[in-house]
Amino acid sequence: MSAVLEIGHVTRRFAGLVAVNDVSFTLGQDEILGVIGPNGAGKTTLVNLISGTLMPSAGDIFFKGDKITGLSAFRRARLGIGRTFQIMRPFPGLSVLDNVAVGALFGHGAGESDLAKAREKARVQLDFVGLGRFATQRADELGGPNRKRLELAKALAMQPRVLLCDEVMAGLNLVEIEEVIEVLKKIRERGISILVIEHVIKAIKSLSDRLLVLHHGDKIADGPPDAVLSNSEVIEAYLGRRRS
Amino acid sequence: MTAFRVVLVVVLAVVLAVLPLFGSDVLIQFGINALLLAVLAQGWNIIGGYTGYPSFGNSVFYGLGSYGVAIAMVQWNLPFAVGMIFGVVLAVGFAFLLGIPVLRLKGHYFAIATLALAQVMSAIVSNISLAGQNIGLVLPPLNNDRLFYELSLGLLVLSTLTVFWLTRSRFGFGLIAIRENEEGAAVMGVNTTLYKVLAFALSGIFTALAGGIHAYWITFLDPESAFDISLNVKMIIMAVFGGPGTVFGPILGALVLSAVSEVLSSEATNVAGLFFGIVVVAAVVLMPRGVADVIRQFRVSGWRYFIENLKAHRI
């Protein structure tokens, strides 16, 4: 299984603070990689570095074997890297359908040039995530869980090869979380590799093939979920050192 | 657009086109001014209304268009059409050269940077001898108001068709995405830098053409009037009052405000100014999305529309 995404010794500094410190890992074809870690561990920064919103201070990023370290965000999007945002970012003035249509117009391979076709493709994605009946509503009128679905639909309309999910389950109840897990598994079946940042450990354990743990910018574990979650360093990062 | 609306627009356009045959000279002159202002508002609409970058530098494009025509006709003895093209070339050049650094700035910083650029350009041009320096240039006279009227109307139709095209094209969608959420647009594959500069240049083209027509019409220009900042403010107010980000809003705003201003000017010279100020203040409070939105929403919410706006924005 060849690596779709390779992160090689990537570091990102912000005026005195090292948010991501010499992190290396790969994301394989059809793999779901979970990324966990306490708040402030550098998870969102990592996603920003992969999507091109931020540039690394050091290290390289490879996508399907090609170096993409210096590429701007929109070029990476056109290569096939899609992402959702933790703090959701719809286009408030546009309808739900048109929000997703933007993805179809500009995504993988520079997307579709015909507006009508883009809207058709958008509708397919909306139905896939279960937002079909909200198509004509304004995006900012959607409630929390539906906004998460919209984020997913927008990214999917880009026809990505890699999907970066930043806390798609935050604030959802147990039933909604199950639904998201099912959707993500179906996305994987379409041949899209997924990197999922999550706090809901139980959910991510059942979803991921592998887990990556970040703490204060360092990678402290990388492996199968069971092994990682019983790793003492990981437990210490979340719960603190045992007083003996 | 429904068939009814299309017919309505076409009828209005035809009425406007034949107006010079029946109207008085004063009316035609008012018409030229109002139509050119509508073009300016529509041009601003492209960069300010659709892309979300409120430009205070469109007066530079206006000035470049005016001077393009003036220099071509006065200094090089070229025909008007060539002068217009020259003006457009200058405008596009400016948009690309200075647009790139300035469009990296957000919101009000962009506004201020363009404002500063406008001041700088005005001062620079007043020192170029080819442009007649501080004294300005006098163009060959052409006494044909009807021609200028039809030219202005034609330009307005062209700019409006362009804006309409924006609403149904990939490019326009990209601009709207940039306006609504630039970072979100970028990660979805929109080449934000290129699109912003193109929008700026497109806005500049129409503004420059309007400047060119205006210069030839009044046969005189100098740096202060060509790069007049208050003109930029006027076009913004008209676009915003009418409805930014809509196809007809700016036209509506320009025509209504021009008409009101004209009526008041004949009553008392400066009351027009005061009225303008009060209208702007009231409009921003009660109808921040412009007249076009009022027309659209009034059927749904009635008078509550204004109260809703108030409640949403105050503390």
Next chain:
Amino acid sequence: MDLLAQVLINGVLLGGLYAVMALGLALVWGVLNIVNLAHGAFIMLGAYLAWHLYTYFGIDPFLGLPLTAIVMFCLGYAVQRGLLNLIVRAPMFNTLLITFGLEVVLTYLAQLAFSADFRTINPPYAGNSIALGPLVVPLARLMAFGVAVVLTVGMWLFLLHTKLGRAIRATAQNLVAARLYGVEPRHLYAMTFGIGIGLAGAAGCLYGTVSQINPYIGATLTAKCFAISIIGGLDNPLGVLVGGLVLGIIESLTVLYIGATFGDVASFGVLVLVLIVRPSGLLGKTA
């Protein structure tokens, strides 16, 4: 060499005045996110108020400055409470438009009330100067500079060490949190804007002693204050002081070495450069 030193002194004195002019604008912008295009018009009103106090009551402008500032403070409080509070949560562009409308109204009213003549405030000592060797320091300008520095440092201390100052800074950073601590936003916003306009009034008072006033100076002054605020950064009154000094010196040097008409070009040119290179200003924090 003497000419250069003289020009530099002029620039510094001018810079101090510029700083206090921009102080109110920077405060209101940095704290309330209100871009006040009418700021120059308020400076103009302050100048006229000081002129009237001097001409009709014989109150020396420097002594009458506190009174001018207080009256303008009340005006600013009323404007914020009655009008601007209505659009605080609207997109920031709306504040640009509404203050523009306000500027038009204020200019018109001023022209109606005061006519378009040029006036100056001319206390008897206005023409005097102090000699520093071969250099000439006009007394009125020196006094204006002194007051300007006092006001700027005072503002800095106020924001840092008083309860109200800290409440203002807290509200600037996080309105919701500030509310939870008992800050009443409508009143606080009005206080902040009032202070901003009070400073504009004081600046107008000083301006009137060194330059001519008429109802139309508002727009140009506003543009200058923008340049100063951006060059100096919005976070810190001392930054505004630096911005004012930088602009004053650059303008004076430009007028000397390049030409009188290029003074404005220099200010705005610097503004554009600062915006492109370092949008948070010379003293502002980097992103």
